[in-house]
Amino acid sequence: ASDVSAAKQRLIEAVDRLQARLDRDKGQGDNWRKYLRLDELAAELKKPAGPSLETLGAVYAKFAAGHEGLKLACFVEVRRALRQFIVRSRAVDDASLPEKLGQALDELPPLIQAYRESHDPAVAGRIQAVLEWLDLMDRGRQVVATVEREFGQSNLFVEVSADLLAKGFTKPVDTTEPVREIILGTDVRGTGHIVGRRTLRLLPASDRAELAIEVTGSIAADTVGYNGPARIYSQGDTPFTARKVVRISAAGVEILPADADARTRTKIQDVDVTCRGNCVEKIAWKRTFKQKPAAEWEASRRAEFRLNRRIDREADERLNELRTAFEERFRRPLLDRDLFPEVLDFRTDEQALRVEARRGGPFALAAAGEPPAPPAGDLTVRLHQTFFNNMAEGALAGMFLREERFREIVTDLLGRLPPELESEDSEPWAVQFPPARPITVRFDDGRAVVQFRGEAYEKGDRRYAAMDVTAAYRLERRDAGFVLLREAEPTAFPPDFDPQKDHLSVSQQTLRRLLERRFGKIFRPEIALEPVELEGDWAAAGPLTVASIQMDDGWLAIGLRAAPSDAVAMP
CATH class of the missing domain: 2.40.160 (Porin)
Structure with a gap:
């Protein structure tokens, strides 16, 4: 009962903080209160006999509805606390809880070993789900801490040479x-x-x-x-x-x-x-x-x-x-959406400005061990796949995203809309991302495998069930530089679908054709790693060319050089 009481107290405190946040925006704040049924939630938490779990479940569904605004940290905190309280309350009378706990603890070691060998984001997601369940049950704290120590290392390293900055x-x-x-x-x-x-x-x-x-x-x-x-x-x-x-x-x-x-x-x-x-x-x-x-x-x-x-x-x-x-386009938006890295360290010496970061998220795995050695270049980036995957999960998991809004986000980030994202369809589309691993990337053996997962899709007035789209690229060196070559056409299948055994319904076949045609344009057959043109005062440094690139063991390591050089490293 103590774990339920602790969860309830965390929920009450989270709701109080959300109420205070909404008080600062009377117009929108009142609308959010009404939609999320906050007054009803507060009243339930004050009942001497305890809140109705059915009512709390209905309120939770509102918080988890996938609206973009609900990604703000103040809403996310309440959603997580509400889920924890509901799960712990329902587990009080669950006689099978000890058996489930044993199964979870037995499942972890082979999963961890499989992830060490494969770097598969799906396996990482399963480990994350087990760790989250153990925390929800307030069990296995030592096991959770052990896993987090091994897979809790920094997963992004950036270095900019003093010479490039000086230019x-x-x-x-x-x-x-x-x-x-x-x-x-x-x-x-x-x-x-x-x-x-x-x-x-x-x-x-x-x-x-x-x-x-x-x-x-x-x-x-x-x-x-x-x-x-x-x-x-x-x-x-x-x-x-x-x-x-x-x-x-x-x-x-x-x-x-x-x-x-x-x-x-x-x-x-x-x-x-x-x-x-x-x-x-x-x-x-x-x-x-x-x-x-x-x-x-x-x-x-x-x-x-x-x-x-x-x-x-x-x-x-x-x-x-x-x-x-830095404040308005980087720090504040990430803090508001609970996406700010848990570790973000800057340091300088006479040779370079160095940035080290770790983005995990609740029970998500980061890197294990040391990163690869820095590649040659004036600007180097060593990115572990978990940094991208965890950021994508924090930003998109559970969200309902329409095509028009997606274009606005991309245009805001890049300053333009890439041609491959322009739609020729007259009917707009929308996607409901799953609660975990909405978009993942996997780096290994000179390859990059990208997966886009939708829990549901809409096109016009038609709604389709879950489908995952996968595309794989391999790295190739040419005289003009490095190129990512698509290994095959993107494939679209329902989750856990086995093409050798399972069969697609008519609706699934329709969605599959739509997705493969659309993503065939997004995931181009060939992506040349073009020089990066610098602007403003840095234009004098000339374009940054890719001097070296490596994709292995979950890491992408890329080095950009300010001046052309014959000494281009090949992984």
Whole structure:
């Protein structure tokens, strides 16, 4: 009973947090409350005799209806807590629970061994289902922890070389600005010519990425100082270095103020006085040279101030765009949808910016062991199939997705709709994804196998049952680069269908033809890994070409090189 009470308390707390979240959006919040029957759920949880499991089951069906908005973390938390409470409550009177527990524990070892050997996402999904059931029953905690330790390693590694990053920032600096300062009571006017070079340097940091925009150069100033009757004509040379540091971590992007260091040295060309008399002019010369060290120190500080202001003004607009994009297009959307990686570490050394991440999800497997060695390249990615599969499950599992919305999502992500996703059909389609493994990929032995799973499909006013579409590609090296070749036409079959024994119904045959024709266009016969064209300031680095690629043991390792090279590695 204690596990049921604990589950109920978690559910009550999750509902309270959801209610508070909906209170912040009165219009939509009230609509969600009505649709999800939240008031009814809250009332059931307060009943002294306990809630009606039938009513809670009906409420759960609302939370699991597949609407895109229900993927927000606040809804997901309640759905999971509600399911846990319902399952545990029903198990109280289940006399067969010990037998089921034994079967689950006996099933795990062969499943784990099979997954070690095959890297099959379907086997991983079965392991995940067993672990989730054990947790729902509040049993087998040690077993769950053991499995999570083995299959809980980071499953994404990205490295960007310092040279590639610097190419987006390196540029000459050559500008002229007016000088108007009051230095030790002297009104200094003239022009300053700034000549230098801007570049990017990586600073060693183990708990975040630190990037320093550095500007080195000198300011040549030609000025006249006005102090009473004296006119002081001088030329100044101010070598300087300036640095603006940007810190990147899972928490966001931090932009520090610029920090310049300048040393002004002046050469007095002439001192003139408006009144007559050698005595006055000698006094002016003497006073000018006496104050020269202090004036140079003050001029250095003023130069630092101007440099800091200029660098902040020029860099902050661009860096603020980076910070906003990181927060609004990456961090916040993933947090809102409970998709943010459990581990996201940034670090830098003098050679590269490195990112390490782990995306699992509730009881989902991540990588086991160390990743393959980094491939050669200026930009390298080592992606374990579980990172993609777990992200896809978190984003799409159980969702009902219409064609129009799918196109909007792809266009938003890519900035355009690929031609192969344009539909020639007059009737729109829709898919209901299953609650697990909606889209999976498997990397092994130089091959990539992609599977798209639909629990139900709609086309026009017709509805079809579950069907899985599978396509396999193999990697091939050609003179022009790497190519993914489709091994055969995509196949569409119902889940667990055996073509040697089972037969398709008329409806299934119709859906199969529709899916194979449609996915035959999406999964093209040949996919050339074209160079990646860089934009903006990074265009000077030229296109990034695929220098090496490997698909094995669940890992995709790809290296992109900024400059063409004959030393292209083949897996």
